[in-house]
Amino acid sequence: MKDTCPSCLARDIAPAESRTRGDRVVDGYRCPRRHAWAVTRDLTAYSELHARRARNRTRKAAA
Template sequence: MSFTDSCSSCLARGIAPADTRTRGDRRVDGYRCPHCGHTWAVTRDLTAYSDIHARRAHHHARKAA
């Protein structure tokens, strides 16, 4: 699963993590904006993202049928 984020300082979009660590069902992505140098971290509960992707796949399959 690949994530990108937006810089809260200069609003640049599509920034890939500079560092990623997984701790059980949580993932911590560390970011550094290549435009302004701002740094931040985001913690995500991967079980929540798995549920969202499963619902989207089911929704798309229903539309196609």
Template sequence: MITDSCPSCTTRGIAPAETRTRGDRAVDGYECPNCRHAWATVRDLTAYSELHARRAQRRTRRSAA
């Protein structure tokens, strides 16, 4: 599960109150338990795919040296 931080009071680790999937995107709705600020985020699910994970694990020239 992906958590977020409140953009108003910076409380961390807030879980989404609601999640909807629209094609290759997930829309997460949040409400801060501290200040009650509400916001939404949109994430591109292809960025979290296994292909992306494999590319992130590849060694770069700098890390290989």
């Protein structure tokens, strides 16, 4: 998912790194002007497909 730099407002910045942590994804960004930031997204809020995947992972972890 692309984002906008919060410092200089450069648009359509692709993540430099992504990590999945349970039902969340942490994306690390760096714009062309070298500003860096991270965004955590709760996958259950984005689509029914992601919500089902997150629930399945949670059930497997609980078993």
